[in-house]
Amino acid sequence: MDQQSERVKQFCNHPLRYARIKQEGVITGRSNNCDGCGDDSGYGYYCELCNIQAHVACIGWPDIINHPCHSRHPLKKVSPETIDYTDGKCQFCRSPLVDLMYHCSICNFSVDLRCWLNPAPLTIYEQKSHSHTLTLMARKDAFTCNACGLVGDRNPYVCLECDFMLHKGCINLPRVININRHDHKISRTYHLGHGDWECGVCRQKMDWTLGAFFCSRCPNYAVHSKCATREDVWDGKELEDKPEDEGEEDPYKVINEKEIIHFSHEEHNLKLGDDDNAADYEKMWCDACIRPIDSDPFFKCVECKFFLHKVCASLPRKKRNILHSHLLRLQYGDRHGKPFKCTSCLQYFDGFKYKCNFNSACIHMNILFDIRCSSISEPFQHELHPHPLFRTSKEHKTCGACGEDSEYVLSCIVCDFALGMDCATLPRKVKHRCDDHVLSLHHGAGSSNGQLWCDICEGKTDASVWYYGCDECGVTLHIECVLGDMCYLKPGNKYLGGELVPNHGMTRPICIVCEKRCMFPFFLKGIAYSDSTVVYACSRKCAYRGHDRWEEWYSKVHCE
Incomplete structure (x- = not known):
């Protein structure tokens, strides 16, 4: 049928939807074809x-309409070109x-078909x-929204009784919320x-004559409404008239001044380590942060090799962090050599983690942060940068320490510098067998x-990137x-079929x-069950390659 030979008369006054014409299930009990031209391609209403559908060009739209937001003159139907x-x-x-x-x-007033068919409330x-x-005003001059403080160029909702204007999106702003940048509730x-x-x-100056969110307990804290x-700051919950959260869960129970029971190791008591015997534990690792x-x-299990730094034993069971908008809960490792991947720094680790169980999306994406990243707070001070750093936006930026693009960055509001989380959490001081002294982070060629x-x-x-x-x-x-690439995995555990071993022997294996x-400081050591052959992988990268010898050895061992 010729598309111009038949047109559908003007549609009814019911709400219309715009979608693809050939869409199964849009209207049940009828063919998915345009009622004007009979074609099933393209989009339409x-x-x-009324059980009707048609392309835009196949509908007999009225030539002239009256729009309630433009009552001075009628509007004529025209083509944009x-x-x-x-x-x-x-x-x-x-x-x-x-x-x-x-x-x-x-x-010079224009409105498209969708806004005419589904107008905003007046x-x-x-x-x-x-x-x-509040009344919708179709205007083209700039105005400042009293809620968010941003300048709009048209169509505010205006109070005719007082000098008050709102963007459409600011009408339903929440009254009381929690954000991941502050410990207390903030109010609009x-x-x-x-x-x-x-x-x-965002750390920008605020206009005190306009609206915002403020903290009633911290007199100098406020945040722009926007x-x-x-979405990366607020968890979407309106807390007005909601009761306060339940009290904080203690991470451990106190037995006496030197002994506790920690929630991650409830089967045994943990005893505070003696300073006299600290040298005996220099080669032990904390099970929370996986650092020496x-x-x-530190606390030591009285019955097994389980250690916790005192500061790690006091980590809160739940907390908010600048890296994620939802409340995070502390969980301990599975102790079976299954490392996790931190969402922000992308490093594999095997220790305590803060995980999001807020909704199915976060659970499906396995949103979790290691102890290093989840301990970052604002302002963040780093000895290799003169200004404080903040998590001001969710935009990808180039890290000034390594030159790589990163999603989770801390930014300087004084100069154009950004620091990725993997570089922000690098150990400032380390020991290495290649030098008798303590190594520290550097940048630039120095002298x-x-x-x-x-x-x-x-x-x-x-010299343009950081180094030790x-x-x-x-x-x-x-x-x-x-x-x-295995410095945040615990020595003695097994990963990818091999035991993680410190590389401090007299000779280095191949x-x-x-x-x-x-x-590297650690390597994987594997022993075949059949003939006790010992093999080594120098890094996780080598051990994880799908077509190399470690993979072949690993598959052979576990198939026997």
């Missing part, structure tokens, strides 16, 4: 009540005008937003009050004018060479995959 003086966007939804539209040439009364009725106000305010999220309700016990105060070289792999060291160095010997080392001597 349909009404389930016939007018060249408009901005090409709908007055209300600001979508590009690509189909038929209704237009007033006197006022008046709104929302007591939580404003005490008077339409007048922040006199003061030198700075937003607690910043406070960002060293000289830090050296020549090329820098890594003393471990003997490759070039890029010795201030006394002048040694420069790649971060990867110093730490490897990796079965890359056939080089293992140069």
Whole structure:
């Protein structure tokens, strides 16, 4: 049938939906074809009540309409390509005008079919937003929203009794919420009050004459409305008239001044380590942060090899963190050599973690953070950058420490610098067998004018990225060479079929995959059950390669 030979008469006044014509189940009990031309391609409008559907071009739209937001003049039906003086966007939804539209040439006012068929309400009364009725005003001059403080270019909801304007999206702002940047609830106000305010999220100056969220317990804390309700900041819960959260769960029970029972190890008591015997535990690792016990105060299981730094034993069971909008809960490792991958720094670890169980999406995505990342707070101070760093946005940025693109970054509000979480959580000081002194993080060439070289792999060291160095010997080392890719896994556990072993022997074993001597702090040691053959993998990267010798050995061992 010729598309121009038959048109569907103007649709009813029922709400219409815009969708693909050929869509199974849109209207049951009928063929999925346009009622005008009979074709099943493209998009159009349909009404389930009247059982009709048609392309935009196949509907006999009225030539002239009256719009309640533009009562001074009628609007005429035109095609966008016939007018060249408009901005090409709908007055209300600001979508590009690509189909038929209704237009007033006197006022240069345009509205697309969707906004004419499904108009926004002309008046709104929302007591939580404003005490008077708000009226939709179609205007083109700029205005400032009293709720969020942002400038809009058209269509506010206006109070005709007082000087009050709102964006459409700000009418239903929550009244009381929790955000991941602050420990207390914050409340919405339409007048922040006199003061030198700075937003607690974006760190920009705030106009005290406009609305925002503020903390009643912290007199100097406030957040822009738009910043406070960002999806990476707010968990979406309205807390007005909601009871306070239940009390904090203690991570351990006190037996006496030197003995506790920790929730992660309830089968045995943990005893505070004695300073006199601290040297006996220098080669032990904390089961929470997977860092050496060293000289830090720690608890030790009285019956097995389980250790916790005192500070790690006191970690809260639940907390909010700047990296995720939902409440996080502390969980301990599964103790079966199954490492986790931190959502922010992307490092594999085997220790305590803060995990999100807020909804099915977070559970499906396995959102979790290791102890290092979940301990980051604002302002974050790093000795290699002179200014404090903040989690100001969720945008990807280039890390100034390694030059790699990162989703989770801390940003400087003074200069153009960003720091990825994997670099922000690097150990500031480390020990390595290649040097007798403590190594520290560095950037730049320092006093050296020549090329820098890594003393471990003997490759070039890029002074534009961070590296480890010795201030006394002048040694420069790649971060990867110093730490490897298994530094957050616990020695003695088994991963990918092999036991994680510290690389501090007199000789370094040869990796079965890359056939080089293992140069990293840890390596995997595997023993075949059939003939007791010992094999080694120098890194997780080597052990995980699907077509290399470690994989073949691992498969052979576990198939026997």
